[in-house]
Amino acid sequence: MLKTGDGLVVVLVVLGAVAVLAWRALGTGWMRQQPKGPVVDLLEAEGFDVVAGKVAIPVAVTVDDRTFDSRLYVDFLAKRDGKLYAVKVEKSRKTIPTTGAALRDALLASWLVVRPHGIVVVNRETGAMRIVTFAVRPRATGRWRYAAAMGLGAALAYIFLHG
Structure with missing residues (x-):
């Protein structure tokens, strides 16, 4: 049998469950503050709309049977002209040289995970800003080699047959 106050407990439990479900459905995005600071000001001056700050992307790395949890960090996500860009802020002691290998080593992982238009x-x-884009090009197969081999084979066949 129900005792005094049991109905109140049931109502509170139901309200709590509804609140948790609503919280998850709505997310906490409305509570997040818009990123601020000098980098955001620089991006906005160049026409970017900063949509997120300091994004941590969980990455699971498996070696044999062991799984390691890690994170890949992107300083900001921004949009311009409807295209998404990942933003990396250079550290004062660790700038990214403008060479293909250095840019690949520093930025390719972020590009592969986020798949933005550019970084x-x-x-x-x-206050300098560089936009880095990656394009995966198909490997050149050297089709002329196939044509040359086919031509050589045809010439040898002609020589052996009519020779």
């Missing part, structure tokens, strides 16, 4: 590299001290 904006911002130097906080100088």
